[in-house]
Amino acid sequence: MGKEEILRSVRKNKPTLIPLPEINLDTFNETIDLLANFKEKVALVGGTIKELSALNEIDREITKLFPNARNIVDCTKSSSLGTVSISDKTQPQDLEGVDLAIIPGAFGVAENGAIWISDDRFPIRILPFITKELLIVLEKKNVCLHLHDAYELLSKRDRSFGVFVSGPSKTADIEQCLVIGAQGALSLTVVLV
Amino acid sequence: MNHAQKAEIFNKDEAKVNWHDKALWYVREKRDTAAHGVKGWEHLRDLASGIKAHVLSNLDEYLITFEKNAQKNGITVHWASNAEEHNKIVNKILADNNAKKVVKSKSMLTEECHLNPYLESKGIEVVDTDLGEYIVQIAKETPSHIVLPAIHKTKEEVDSLFQEHLGTTPSNGNPEYLTHEARKHLRAKFLEADAAITGVNFAIAETGGFVVCTNEGNADMGAHSAKIHIACMGMEKLIPKEAHLGIFLRLLARSATGQPITTYSSHFNKPGPESQMHIVIVDNGRTEQLSREDFRSSLHCIRCGACMNTCPIYRRSGGHSYDATIPGPIGSILSPGKDLTKHSSLPFASTLCGSCSNVCPVKINIHEQLYKWRQLITKDVKQPFIKKTILKMTGKVLSNPKLYGFGGRSVRFILKYAPRFLVYSKLNAWGKARELPKIKNGNFDQWYKEKRKN
Amino acid sequence: MRVGLFIPCYINQLYPQVAIATLEVLEKLGVDVYYPSGQTCCGQPLGNSGYEEDAKGACQVFVENFKEYDYIVGPSGSCIYHVKKHFDILEQTPDVIKVRNNAFELCEFIVKVLGKKDLGASFPYKVGLHKSCHGLRGLKLGSCSERMDAHYSTEEDLLAHVKGLELMSLTRKDECCGFGGTFAVFEEAISVKMGRDRIQDHLNNDVEVITGADHSCLMHLEGLVNRKKQPLRVMHIAEILNSSI
Numbered sequence: 001m002g003k004e005e006i007l008r009s010v011r012k013n014k015p016t017l018i019p020l021p022e023i024n025l026d027t028f029n030e031t032i033d034l035l036a037n038f039k040e041k042v043a044l045v046g047g048t049i050k051e052l053s054a055l056n057e058i059d060r061e062i063t064k065l066f067p068n069a070r071n072i073v074d075c076t077k078s079s080s081l082g083t084v085s086i087s088d089k090t091q092p093q094d095l096e097g098v099d100l101a102i103i104p105g106a107f108g109v110a111e112n113g114a115i116w117i118s119d120d121r122f123p124i125r126i127l128p129f130i131t132k133e134l135l136i137v138l139e140k141k142n143v144c145l146h147l148h149d150a151y152e153l154l155s156k157r158d159r160s161f162g163v164f165v166s167g168p169s170k171t172a173d174i175e176q177c178l179v180i181g182a183q184g185a186l187s188l189t190v191v192l193v
Numbered sequence: 194m195n196h197a198q199k200a201e202i203f204n205k206d207e208a209k210v211n212w213h214d215k216a217l218w219y220v221r222e223k224r225d226t227a228a229h230g231v232k233g234w235e236h237l238r239d240l241a242s243g244i245k246a247h248v249l250s251n252l253d254e255y256l257i258t259f260e261k262n263a264q265k266n267g268i269t270v271h272w273a274s275n276a277e278e279h280n281k282i283v284n285k286i287l288a289d290n291n292a293k294k295v296v297k298s299k300s301m302l303t304e305e306c307h308l309n310p311y312l313e314s315k316g317i318e319v320v321d322t323d324l325g326e327y328i329v330q331i332a333k334e335t336p337s338h339i340v341l342p343a344i345h346k347t348k349e350e351v352d353s354l355f356q357e358h359l360g361t362t363p364s365n366g367n368p369e370y371l372t373h374e375a376r377k378h379l380r381a382k383f384l385e386a387d388a389a390i391t392g393v394n395f396a397i398a399e400t401g402g403f404v405v406c407t408n409e410g411n412a413d414m415g416a417h418s419a420k421i422h423i424a425c426m427g428m429e430k431l432i433p434k435e436a437h438l439g440i441f442l443r444l445l446a447r448s449a450t451g452q453p454i455t456t457y458s459s460h461f462n463k464p465g466p467e468s469q470m471h472i473v474i475v476d477n478g479r480t481e482q483l484s485r486e487d488f489r490s491s492l493h494c495i496r497c498g499a500c501m502n503t504c505p506i507y508r509r510s511g512g513h514s515y516d517a518t519i520p521g522p523i524g525s526i527l528s529p530g531k532d533l534t535k536h537s538s539l540p541f542a543s544t545l546c547g548s549c550s551n552v553c554p555v556k557i558n559i560h561e562q563l564y565k566w567r568q569l570i571t572k573d574v575k576q577p578f579i580k581k582t583i584l585k586m587t588g589k590v591l592s593n594p595k596l597y598g599f600g601g602r603s604v605r606f607i608l609k610y611a612p613r614f615l616v617y618s619k620l621n622a623w624g625k626a627r628e629l630p631k632i633k634n635g636n637f638d639q640w641y642k643e644k645r646k647n
Numbered sequence: 648m649r650v651g652l653f654i655p656c657y658i659n660q661l662y663p664q665v666a667i668a669t670l671e672v673l674e675k676l677g678v679d680v681y682y683p684s685g686q687t688c689c690g691q692p693l694g695n696s697g698y699e700e701d702a703k704g705a706c707q708v709f710v711e712n713f714k715e716y717d718y719i720v721g722p723s724g725s726c727i728y729h730v731k732k733h734f735d736i737l738e739q740t741p742d743v744i745k746v747r748n749n750a751f752e753l754c755e756f757i758v759k760v761l762g763k764k765d766l767g768a769s770f771p772y773k774v775g776l777h778k779s780c781h782g783l784r785g786l787k788l789g790s791c792s793e794r795m796d797a798h799y800s801t802e803e804d805l806l807a808h809v810k811g812l813e814l815m816s817l818t819r820k821d822e823c824c825g826f827g828g829t830f831a832v833f834e835e836a837i838s839v840k841m842g843r844d845r846i847q848d849h850l851n852n853d854v855e856v857i858t859g860a861d862h863s864c865l866m867h868l869e870g871l872v873n874r875k876k877q878p879l880r881v882m883h884i885a886e887i888l889n890s891s892i
Contacts, residue, residue, distance in 0.1 A: 007257070015486070
């Protein structure tokens with residue numbers, strides 16, 4: 001409908017070309033303990049950190065943390081507690097009763113506690129949002145300093161859907177009172193191995 | 194009613210003004226703390242501003258690149274010159290798919306285009322799913338803040354709204370209870386939705402993808418449960434490269450709420466299986482603003498709301514006093530470009546203190562643009578006769594030292610000898626709450642003549 | 648070095664004591680000060696009201712009055728800011744450029760140009776500093792709370808050397824007082840509320856005297872203080888720097 005008209009209008013009204021600024025990331029470099037900062041930020045945004053010395057301890061930890069979870073989706077293949085199997089045929093509505101989703105995180109970001117997860121590792125996009133509790137498994141060595149480094153790590157990915165998750169869903173829309181658990185997951189646990 | 198009149202009404206409830214001021218100042222303080230934690234914060238702002246300025250100077254090319262890359266990934270791209278076209282496009286997508294139930298996450302653009310009433314008139318149910326927007330929707334109001342839409346509502350007001358609309362039990366405004374009740378209600382809406390509408394925080398030319406940021410997870414709940422995702426974006430949301438998100442996402446949430454990043458920063462590049470993804474690119478006055486050299490950089494805005502939180506006038510007059518889709522300082526430089534007469538009081542709703550420009554993550558010189566709009570408004574919009582005459586006369590007097598000498602003396606004479614009821618009459622807005630300066634016997638000119646010789 | 652003393656219109660007419668203090672401070676510092684006659688106004692009230700075009704005459708008068716001086720010094724940050732920032736509406740003749748470059752707010756002139764901080768003043772009171780927005784964010788007399796820069800403040804540098812003076816810390820260090828020129832009249836309700844909130848911050852922090860480098864803000868605050876008969880005095884920083892109590 002309006003494409004040509006819009007482009008014509010832009011060409012008529014835009015200023016002469018302003019060069020893209022040069023970005024020197026050295027300005028943002030810091031020598032800090034990445035893991036310690038990451039853990040601190042995860043706590044700040046309302047997440048819980050659990051450190052395991054080995055991945056095979058995960059079942060015991062989950063049973064301890066979520067004793068009442070019945071419908072569990074495991075996308076990591078590292079837990080034997082999965083009770084709900086999903087595929088690309090699963091409908092979003094089928095997942096409404098999921099108590100816990102276990103999803104592998106690609107890497108964490110020290111400056112903000114965010115973890116990158118993407119739909120090549122969970123077959124249905126709504127899973128990390130619709131689940132009551134979200135557990136992300138992350139290797140300790142996979143923590144980068146800031147978002148600039150994060151996008152460097154993401155630059156070669158196959159782009160479909162991915163999301164930085166920083167803490168559980170939350171809102172402060174009623175008188176600025178922070179409430180954890182809005183429309184997405186009610187809690188976020190980050191298991192570091 | 195102009196801004197001053199609405200602000201005066203808002204100020205009748207001083208306790209509420211104090212609450213509103215403190216709540217938003219608290220957000221400003223959280224922003225300061227978060228920004229202090231970032232090494233090179235001011236440099237980040239420079240870069241963000243520079244990238245936006247660059248994009249605007251090459252916008253046509255970036256739009257074309259974006260469309261091409263988005264289409265390659267199976268996204269359908271639509272173009273709308275104005276609000277009406279935008280609404281028609283959205284409605285047509287819905288009609289073509291026989292979609293009747295829509296969940297929407299926050300999008301200031303759809304507010305600007307008045308999409309909800311349009312779709313409702315076509316028999317479509319639209320549910321706003323951001324909690325603040327949902328509150329405002331059921332209250333039949335408009336958002337009073339772009340990040341905190343219901344900041345003007347007390348928890349007790351929300352409580353009674355929810356009793357009426359959701360059948361909740363009275364809770365004295367318990368935010369946790371109310372939030373969880375809304376969650377239950379909205380869950381059902383998400384799962385039965387035919388289509389989801391979201392805004393776009395950033396669209397990336399090089400990948401054809403886009404990013405949506407929320408704390409509640411409502412954009413994702415909608416976009417991934419409905420088979421149709423329609424993302425509506427103002428054309429200025431483009432950035433050249435995905436790597437630039439590193440800069441903008443570091444700034445956005447810290448500026449908005451003081452969080453290091455929003456809970457969810459979702460990167461959409463391809464539709465999901467058996468799903469459709471649409472992007473509607475909207476002009477609606479933006480190319481016109483692009484033509485105005487003095488006001489062009491207002492299009493840098495990434496809608497963080499920091500200028501509202503810091504603005505001492507916004508905090509004390511409330512968002513609705515601006516009577517515009519986007520209130521506060523940024524709204525006061527955007528709105529006059531759309532309707533100069535309707536919004537002519539907004540650039541004057543400022544002391545030009547400049548705090549807005551200092552917090553702005555993309556370095557829009559907001560207070561300087563307010564000053565510039567004032568100069569245009571006095572020329573193009575009919576001004577109150579008395580105000581105009583006084584100021585024009587003042588100009589003449591000030592350009593003539595002799596006339597001025599006489600004027601200054603008479604002001605002092607009046608202030609000194611006129612009876613109090615004359616000086617403090619209703620016509621004198623200064624004297625309503627303030628004393629006038631106590632008048633000394635002479636002015637400095639006279640003192641200098643007596644005491645010093647040049 | 649010949650310095651032209653710029654006394655803003657409202658100070659000349661309503662606050663001659665501020666002008667006198669400014670002159671005396673400069674004289675004590677050994678500055679060769681001149682007070683050109685025929686001064687009117689920098690044109691700021693017109694510009695801020697949207698009548699910049701009508702201010703051109705006043706701006707021209709200003710340039711004529713001050714073009715021959717090495718520096719132009721005035722006790723009002725916002726007026727000086729107007730000269731530096733908004734005299735762009737005049738044709739940029741060498742005179743106009745010179746005047747814009749050489750206009751200084753009093754404190755900035757003392758600290759930056761003269762390189763002095765201790766003026767030998769004494770003032771044994773608890774003082775709260777009101778940082779005027781145009782001085783702070785316009786002239787950059789100090790670091791702004793919004794920006795992530797190192798802390799500095801021209802006025803604080805001077806007040807720190809006043810004997811007996813105790814500079815009180817405020818909760819909101821640089822919030823606008825709500826004067827804003829004609830804003831004070833056309834947005835009366837908000838202007839008054841902003842001013843009252845600023846005053847309360849000073850009261851909450853045990854301030855006895857509010858001071859600042861811009862007397863227009865102070866005129867507004869003083870009007871509010873006096874109406875409510877609050878236990879505060881309002882004085883221009885030049886008056887404090889000129890005190891020997």
